[in-house]
Amino acid sequence: MMTQQPCIRIRGLKKSFGNRTILNGIDLDIPAGASTVIIGGSGNGKSLMLRCILGLIEPDEGIIEIDGEDILRASTKRRDALLRRIGMLFQNAALFDSMSVMENILFGLKAKRHGRTALPHRTELEQEAFHLLAQVGLGPNVAPLNPAELSGGMQKRVGLARALAGQPDILFFDEPTTGLDPIMSAVIDGLISDCVTQRGSTALTITHDMTSARRIGDHAAMLYGGKIIWQGPASDLMNSGNPIVDQFTHGRREGPITTTMTDQPAIGG
Structure with a gap:
């Protein structure tokens, strides 16, 4: 029986x-069409790993494949084409x-089309932007506002639309x-789940929120000490059988995780 090739292989x-x-030999498979969550303390390199995949930071060693193609060794043109397949919602x-x-959403629409096809008329782009806002539960009245006029949850939804x-x-x-109340967190989690179940997207989320991780995740992994130390179903996060994972997910002060590790400056999250 053949194993399905992962969407992303590290x-x-x-x-x-x-x-x-920070990263000391990460091995990780991200299944296609599913939601994977990565947990781990601050400073363990979760965000850094994302930046390496996105090409924002060049790793010292390793392989990063998208559908079997190593983006670190691909031509610039091919790498750009592969990375255009990725949408990113940043922490803030x-x-x-x-x-x-x-204008924020139009920027996203124009950036993704750059160099590929002629841009549609602005009116057509604006209609597409309104449709994207509707997908994340926001009305057209939000379009002329500046980000400073939005709540944290609304900013996240606009970021997702972009x-x-x-x-x-x-x-x-x-x-x-991060920074959202429980109700808005559930809204954002629902939107992420919709991206997977309705759009068929492959999702990779890094989070400290265990409720969110179990709500949106199909698969889960923990990054600690520069390596992936545990992988499994997200439903097993609270009962992983791994003492490091169990201490982190239950927020216990005593255990194998020391404050020396978790208090490091958060280079790469």
């Missing part, structure tokens, strides 16, 4: 800053403060529920 991924090693939504909600602008089949979420 092997031996390493990255150091000076004499400090990363909206442009000087642009309205509409991430969806290029119709990506791979979506990355960096701490999507």
Whole structure:
């Protein structure tokens, strides 16, 4: 029986800053059309791993494959084509403060089309932007507002609308529920789940929120000490049988995780 090729395959991924090693041989498979969550303490390299996949930071060693193609060794043109398949929702939504909600989404629409096809008329792009806002539960009255006029939850939803602008089949979420109340966290989690179940997207989320991780995740993994130390069904997160995972997921002060590890500066999250 043949095993389905993972959408993203990572092997031996390493990255150091000076004499400090953050990623020390990451091995991870991200299944296609499913939701994978990565947990781990601050400073363990979760966000850094995403940045390496996105090409924002060059790793020291390793393999990163998308559908079997190593993006680290592909030509610039081919790498760009593969990375255009990824939509990203950053932790703070990363909206442009000087642009309205509409302009932020139009930026996403134009960026994904750059160099591929002629841009449609602005009116057509605006209609597409309104459709994206509707997909994340926001009305057209939000379009002329600036990000500073939005609540944290609304900013996250606008960020997700912009991430969806290029119709990506791979979506990355960096701490999507941080700073949100429980109800808004559930809203964001529902939108992430919809991306997988309704759009067929492959989702990779890094989070500290165990409720969110179990709610949106099909698969889960924990990053600790520069390596993936546990992988399994997200439903097993609270009963993993791994003492490090159990201490983290239950928030216990005593256990194998020391404050020396969790109190490190958060280089790469």
